[in-house]
Amino acid sequence: MYYLLPDFRFVKPETLREAFRELETEGAAPIAGGTDLVIDMKVGRRKPDKLVYIAHLPELNGIRDAGDSIVIGAVTKLQSIVDSELLRKHAPVLPEAVNEMASWQIRNIATIGGNLGNASPAADTAPPLYVLNAKVVIKGLGTERVMPVREFFVGPKKNALRKGELIQAIIVPKVAGEGVGMSYVKIGRRQAFTLSIVSVATLVKVEGNEIVDARVALNAVAPTPVRAPHVEEALKGSKATAEVVMKAAEEVLKDISPISDVRASKEYRRLLSVALTRESLLTSLRRAGVKVEV
Protein backbone atom coordinates (compact mmCIF):
# COMPACT_ATOMS: atom_id res chain seq x y z
CA MET A 1 0.00 0.00 0.00
CA TYR A 2 1.34 3.45 -0.91
CA TYR A 3 0.65 6.51 1.19
CA LEU A 4 0.89 9.92 -0.43
CA LEU A 5 1.74 13.11 1.38
CA PRO A 6 -0.93 15.81 1.09
CA ASP A 7 0.06 19.23 -0.35
CA PHE A 8 1.81 21.58 2.06
CA ARG A 9 4.21 24.52 2.07
CA PHE A 10 7.70 24.03 3.55
CA VAL A 11 9.63 26.94 5.04
CA LYS A 12 13.13 27.02 6.49
CA PRO A 13 13.41 30.18 8.61
CA GLU A 14 16.82 31.80 9.05
CA THR A 15 16.27 32.74 12.69
CA LEU A 16 14.24 31.56 15.67
CA ARG A 17 12.31 34.84 15.58
CA GLU A 18 11.36 34.21 11.95
CA ALA A 19 10.26 30.68 12.93
CA PHE A 20 7.87 32.10 15.53
CA ARG A 21 6.42 34.50 12.95
CA GLU A 22 5.86 31.63 10.52
CA LEU A 23 4.22 29.55 13.26
CA GLU A 24 1.67 32.27 13.95
CA THR A 25 -0.12 31.48 10.67
CA GLU A 26 -3.22 29.27 10.91
CA GLY A 27 -2.40 25.67 9.88
CA ALA A 28 1.36 25.95 10.52
CA ALA A 29 3.23 23.18 12.37
CA PRO A 30 6.88 22.85 13.40
CA ILE A 31 8.86 19.95 11.99
CA ALA A 32 12.20 18.68 13.33
CA GLY A 33 13.18 15.11 12.32
CA GLY A 34 9.77 14.41 10.82
CA THR A 35 9.80 10.77 11.99
CA ASP A 36 6.39 11.16 13.65
CA LEU A 37 4.85 14.05 11.75
CA VAL A 38 5.48 12.81 8.20
CA ILE A 39 3.90 9.44 9.07
CA ASP A 40 0.89 11.20 10.63
CA MET A 41 0.54 13.25 7.40
CA LYS A 42 0.87 10.19 5.16
CA VAL A 43 -1.89 8.30 6.98
CA GLY A 44 -4.12 11.37 7.15
CA ARG A 45 -3.98 11.96 10.93
CA ARG A 46 -2.48 15.43 10.46
CA LYS A 47 -2.88 17.92 7.59
CA PRO A 48 -0.82 21.05 8.25
CA ASP A 49 -0.82 23.66 5.45
CA LYS A 50 2.69 24.76 6.27
CA LEU A 51 5.66 22.98 7.83
CA VAL A 52 8.16 25.21 9.61
CA TYR A 53 11.54 23.46 9.75
CA ILE A 54 13.36 24.09 13.04
CA ALA A 55 16.06 21.39 13.31
CA HIS A 56 18.84 23.70 11.98
CA LEU A 57 18.28 26.53 14.50
CA PRO A 58 21.31 26.83 16.83
CA GLU A 59 19.23 28.30 19.73
CA LEU A 60 17.37 24.98 19.93
CA ASN A 61 20.34 22.65 19.64
CA GLY A 62 22.97 21.06 21.88
CA ILE A 63 23.58 19.71 25.36
CA ARG A 64 25.20 22.03 27.91
CA ASP A 65 26.28 21.94 31.51
CA ALA A 66 24.31 24.49 33.56
CA GLY A 67 25.79 23.77 37.00
CA ASP A 68 23.14 21.84 38.95
CA SER A 69 21.40 20.77 35.75
CA ILE A 70 21.95 19.86 32.10
CA VAL A 71 20.08 21.75 29.40
CA ILE A 72 19.15 19.78 26.27
CA GLY A 73 18.06 21.81 23.24
CA ALA A 74 14.78 20.60 21.73
CA VAL A 75 16.25 19.68 18.33
CA THR A 76 19.10 17.67 19.83
CA LYS A 77 19.20 14.33 18.05
CA LEU A 78 18.36 11.24 20.10
CA GLN A 79 21.75 9.67 19.27
CA SER A 80 23.55 12.73 20.73
CA ILE A 81 21.72 12.01 24.00
CA VAL A 82 22.89 8.39 23.95
CA ASP A 83 26.47 9.57 23.30
CA SER A 84 26.53 12.42 25.85
CA GLU A 85 29.16 11.86 28.57
CA LEU A 86 27.48 14.59 30.65
CA LEU A 87 24.13 12.81 30.67
CA ARG A 88 25.68 9.37 31.15
CA LYS A 89 27.43 10.68 34.25
CA HIS A 90 24.69 12.77 35.88
CA ALA A 91 21.36 11.40 34.59
CA PRO A 92 22.20 7.97 33.10
CA VAL A 93 18.61 6.73 32.93
CA LEU A 94 17.91 9.11 30.02
CA PRO A 95 20.65 7.84 27.64
CA GLU A 96 19.82 4.29 28.77
CA ALA A 97 16.18 4.76 27.70
CA VAL A 98 16.96 6.62 24.47
CA ASN A 99 19.38 3.88 23.45
CA GLU A 100 16.35 1.54 23.36
CA MET A 101 14.45 3.79 20.94
CA ALA A 102 13.91 3.01 17.26
CA SER A 103 17.18 2.37 15.39
CA TRP A 104 20.53 4.11 14.96
CA GLN A 105 19.31 5.65 11.69
CA ILE A 106 16.11 7.05 13.24
CA ARG A 107 17.99 8.26 16.34
CA ASN A 108 20.29 10.27 14.06
CA ILE A 109 17.39 12.30 12.66
CA ALA A 110 14.71 12.22 15.39
CA THR A 111 14.83 14.79 18.21
CA ILE A 112 13.94 14.85 21.89
CA GLY A 113 11.62 17.85 21.35
CA GLY A 114 9.78 15.87 18.67
CA ASN A 115 9.28 12.91 21.02
CA LEU A 116 7.71 15.21 23.62
CA GLY A 117 5.85 17.35 21.05
CA ASN A 118 4.22 14.23 19.60
CA ALA A 119 2.86 13.50 23.12
CA SER A 120 2.39 9.78 22.55
CA PRO A 121 1.39 7.79 25.67
CA ALA A 122 4.24 5.46 24.63
CA ALA A 123 6.92 8.19 24.33
CA ASP A 124 10.13 6.62 25.56
CA THR A 125 11.79 9.82 26.76
CA ALA A 126 8.89 10.49 29.15
CA PRO A 127 9.47 7.91 31.95
CA PRO A 128 13.15 8.82 32.44
CA LEU A 129 12.38 12.55 32.29
CA TYR A 130 9.53 12.05 34.82
CA VAL A 131 11.77 10.30 37.36
CA LEU A 132 14.51 12.88 36.84
CA ASN A 133 11.94 15.63 37.62
CA ALA A 134 12.93 17.31 34.35
CA LYS A 135 11.30 20.53 33.10
CA VAL A 136 10.35 21.80 29.64
CA VAL A 137 11.23 25.32 28.53
CA ILE A 138 8.44 26.60 26.26
CA LYS A 139 9.06 29.67 24.09
CA GLY A 140 6.75 31.85 22.07
CA LEU A 141 7.21 35.22 20.40
CA GLY A 142 8.26 37.30 23.46
CA THR A 143 7.04 34.69 25.98
CA GLU A 144 8.69 31.96 28.01
CA ARG A 145 7.31 29.45 30.51
CA VAL A 146 8.82 26.47 32.27
CA MET A 147 6.82 23.44 33.43
CA PRO A 148 7.50 19.91 34.70
CA VAL A 149 7.58 17.39 31.84
CA ARG A 150 4.78 15.57 33.70
CA GLU A 151 2.45 18.52 33.15
CA PHE A 152 3.40 18.87 29.49
CA PHE A 153 1.56 15.65 28.56
CA VAL A 154 -2.18 16.41 28.76
CA GLY A 155 -3.75 13.54 26.77
CA PRO A 156 -3.07 11.07 23.95
CA LYS A 157 -1.17 13.13 21.35
CA LYS A 158 -2.09 16.34 23.25
CA ASN A 159 0.48 18.57 24.86
CA ALA A 160 0.43 21.83 26.79
CA LEU A 161 1.72 24.01 23.91
CA ARG A 162 -0.32 27.06 22.90
CA LYS A 163 -0.53 28.23 19.31
CA GLY A 164 2.80 29.55 18.03
CA GLU A 165 4.85 28.08 20.90
CA LEU A 166 7.85 25.75 20.65
CA ILE A 167 9.72 23.57 23.07
CA GLN A 168 13.08 25.31 23.34
CA ALA A 169 14.83 22.98 25.77
CA ILE A 170 14.57 20.38 28.49
CA ILE A 171 16.20 20.99 31.88
CA VAL A 172 17.50 17.82 33.52
CA PRO A 173 18.64 18.07 37.16
CA LYS A 174 21.93 16.31 37.95
CA VAL A 175 20.81 13.60 40.33
CA ALA A 176 23.34 10.77 40.13
CA GLY A 177 25.60 10.32 43.14
CA GLU A 178 26.28 8.32 46.30
CA GLY A 179 23.34 6.07 47.17
CA VAL A 180 21.38 6.91 44.00
CA GLY A 181 20.44 4.28 41.42
CA MET A 182 18.24 4.49 38.34
CA SER A 183 17.22 2.23 35.46
CA TYR A 184 14.92 1.81 32.47
CA VAL A 185 13.26 -1.41 31.32
CA LYS A 186 11.32 -1.62 28.05
CA ILE A 187 9.30 -4.41 26.46
CA GLY A 188 8.20 -4.05 22.86
CA ARG A 189 7.00 -6.57 20.29
CA ARG A 190 10.58 -7.01 19.08
CA GLN A 191 14.01 -6.50 20.64
CA ALA A 192 14.59 -3.25 18.75
CA PHE A 193 13.12 -0.76 16.28
CA THR A 194 9.73 -0.70 17.99
CA LEU A 195 7.47 1.23 20.34
CA SER A 196 6.90 0.18 23.96
CA ILE A 197 4.20 -2.23 25.08
CA VAL A 198 5.19 -1.04 28.55
CA SER A 199 8.31 0.69 29.82
CA VAL A 200 9.28 1.58 33.36
CA ALA A 201 11.87 4.02 34.69
CA THR A 202 12.81 4.06 38.36
CA LEU A 203 15.10 6.12 40.55
CA VAL A 204 15.91 5.34 44.18
CA LYS A 205 17.97 7.06 46.84
CA VAL A 206 19.22 4.94 49.71
CA GLU A 207 20.78 5.96 53.04
CA GLY A 208 22.18 3.05 55.04
CA ASN A 209 19.64 0.37 54.25
CA GLU A 210 16.65 2.75 54.05
CA ILE A 211 14.96 3.96 50.85
CA VAL A 212 14.70 7.73 51.36
CA ASP A 213 13.43 8.59 47.87
CA ALA A 214 11.72 6.51 45.19
CA ARG A 215 10.42 7.62 41.82
CA VAL A 216 8.64 5.36 39.36
CA ALA A 217 7.20 6.22 35.93
CA LEU A 218 5.63 4.16 33.14
CA ASN A 219 4.54 4.68 29.57
CA ALA A 220 1.85 3.05 27.39
CA VAL A 221 -0.44 2.22 30.36
CA ALA A 222 -2.65 5.35 30.50
CA PRO A 223 -3.68 8.28 28.25
CA THR A 224 -0.32 9.90 29.10
CA PRO A 225 2.91 8.56 30.61
CA VAL A 226 2.41 8.42 34.39
CA ARG A 227 4.23 8.50 37.73
CA ALA A 228 3.29 5.70 40.12
CA PRO A 229 2.61 7.42 43.49
CA HIS A 230 1.25 4.29 45.22
CA VAL A 231 4.49 2.41 44.50
CA GLU A 232 6.60 5.38 45.53
CA GLU A 233 4.76 5.75 48.87
CA ALA A 234 5.10 2.01 49.58
CA LEU A 235 8.88 2.31 49.16
CA LYS A 236 9.75 5.59 50.88
CA GLY A 237 11.00 5.05 54.43
CA SER A 238 11.12 1.25 53.97
CA LYS A 239 14.08 -1.10 54.18
CA ALA A 240 15.81 -1.72 50.85
CA THR A 241 14.97 -5.41 50.53
CA ALA A 242 13.64 -7.64 47.76
CA GLU A 243 10.49 -8.38 49.84
CA VAL A 244 9.66 -4.67 50.08
CA VAL A 245 10.17 -4.26 46.32
CA MET A 246 7.99 -7.30 45.48
CA LYS A 247 5.12 -5.94 47.55
CA ALA A 248 5.49 -2.31 46.44
CA ALA A 249 5.51 -3.28 42.74
CA GLU A 250 1.98 -4.73 43.09
CA GLU A 251 0.78 -1.23 43.99
CA VAL A 252 1.42 -0.12 40.40
CA LEU A 253 -1.98 -1.55 39.44
CA LYS A 254 -3.55 1.39 41.35
CA ASP A 255 -1.57 3.88 39.25
CA ILE A 256 -2.33 2.66 35.72
CA SER A 257 -5.35 2.31 33.41
CA PRO A 258 -4.10 0.41 30.34
CA ILE A 259 -6.13 -0.30 27.22
CA SER A 260 -5.90 -3.08 24.64
CA ASP A 261 -4.51 -2.01 21.26
CA VAL A 262 -2.55 -3.36 18.28
CA ARG A 263 0.52 -3.95 20.41
CA ALA A 264 -0.95 -5.77 23.45
CA SER A 265 -4.00 -6.49 25.60
CA LYS A 266 -4.68 -4.49 28.75
CA GLU A 267 -4.35 -7.69 30.82
CA TYR A 268 -0.83 -8.29 29.46
CA ARG A 269 0.08 -4.67 30.14
CA ARG A 270 -1.07 -5.01 33.76
CA LEU A 271 1.08 -8.13 34.26
CA LEU A 272 4.06 -6.48 32.57
CA SER A 273 3.71 -3.30 34.63
CA VAL A 274 4.12 -5.23 37.88
CA ALA A 275 6.98 -7.38 36.55
CA LEU A 276 8.91 -4.48 34.97
CA THR A 277 8.43 -2.20 37.98
CA ARG A 278 9.90 -4.97 40.14
CA GLU A 279 12.80 -5.57 37.73
CA SER A 280 13.65 -1.90 37.33
CA LEU A 281 13.49 -1.24 41.09
CA LEU A 282 15.80 -4.17 41.85
CA THR A 283 18.29 -2.92 39.23
CA SER A 284 18.12 0.63 40.61
CA LEU A 285 18.72 -0.59 44.16
CA ARG A 286 21.73 -2.63 43.02
CA ARG A 287 23.06 0.39 41.16
CA ALA A 288 22.58 2.40 44.37
CA GLY A 289 24.97 -0.03 46.03
CA VAL A 290 22.44 -2.25 47.86
CA LYS A 291 22.91 -6.02 47.80
CA VAL A 292 19.41 -7.35 47.10
CA GLU A 293 18.90 -11.09 46.82
CA VAL A 294 15.78 -12.48 45.12
Ligand SMILES: Cc1cc2nc3c(=O)[nH]c(=O)nc-3n(C[C@H](O)[C@H](O)[C@H](O)COP(=O)(O)OP(=O)(O)OC[C@H]3O[C@@H](n4cnc5c(N)ncnc54)[C@H](O)[C@@H]3O)c2cc1C
Ligand atom coordinates in the same frame (compact mmCIF):
# COMPACT_ATOMS: atom_id res chain seq x y z
C1 LIG B 1 10.61 3.23 12.75
C2 LIG B 1 10.31 4.14 13.91
C3 LIG B 1 10.60 3.70 15.20
C4 LIG B 1 10.30 4.50 16.29
N1 LIG B 1 10.61 4.04 17.54
C5 LIG B 1 10.30 4.78 18.62
C6 LIG B 1 10.58 4.30 19.94
O1 LIG B 1 11.15 3.23 20.15
N2 LIG B 1 10.20 5.08 20.99
C7 LIG B 1 9.57 6.28 20.82
O2 LIG B 1 9.23 6.93 21.82
N3 LIG B 1 9.34 6.77 19.58
C8 LIG B 1 9.68 6.07 18.49
N4 LIG B 1 9.41 6.55 17.22
C9 LIG B 1 8.75 7.84 17.07
C10 LIG B 1 9.70 9.03 16.74
O3 LIG B 1 10.88 8.63 16.09
C11 LIG B 1 10.09 9.82 18.02
O4 LIG B 1 8.92 10.24 18.68
C12 LIG B 1 10.98 11.04 17.68
O5 LIG B 1 11.63 11.47 18.85
C13 LIG B 1 10.21 12.20 17.06
O6 LIG B 1 11.12 13.26 16.81
P1 LIG B 1 11.12 14.09 15.43
O7 LIG B 1 12.16 15.13 15.57
O8 LIG B 1 11.22 13.19 14.28
O9 LIG B 1 9.64 14.72 15.51
P2 LIG B 1 8.74 15.34 14.34
O10 LIG B 1 8.11 14.24 13.58
O11 LIG B 1 9.49 16.37 13.59
O12 LIG B 1 7.64 16.08 15.23
C14 LIG B 1 6.75 15.34 16.06
C15 LIG B 1 5.70 16.30 16.65
O13 LIG B 1 6.30 17.22 17.55
C16 LIG B 1 6.17 18.57 17.07
N5 LIG B 1 7.47 19.20 17.34
C17 LIG B 1 8.70 18.84 16.88
N6 LIG B 1 9.64 19.59 17.45
C18 LIG B 1 9.00 20.47 18.28
C19 LIG B 1 9.44 21.53 19.16
N7 LIG B 1 10.74 21.84 19.34
N8 LIG B 1 8.49 22.23 19.84
C20 LIG B 1 7.18 21.91 19.69
N9 LIG B 1 6.71 20.94 18.92
C21 LIG B 1 7.62 20.21 18.21
C22 LIG B 1 5.80 18.46 15.59
O14 LIG B 1 5.02 19.56 15.16
C23 LIG B 1 5.00 17.16 15.60
O15 LIG B 1 3.68 17.41 16.05
C24 LIG B 1 9.71 5.77 16.10
C25 LIG B 1 9.43 6.22 14.80
C26 LIG B 1 9.73 5.42 13.72
C27 LIG B 1 9.43 5.94 12.35
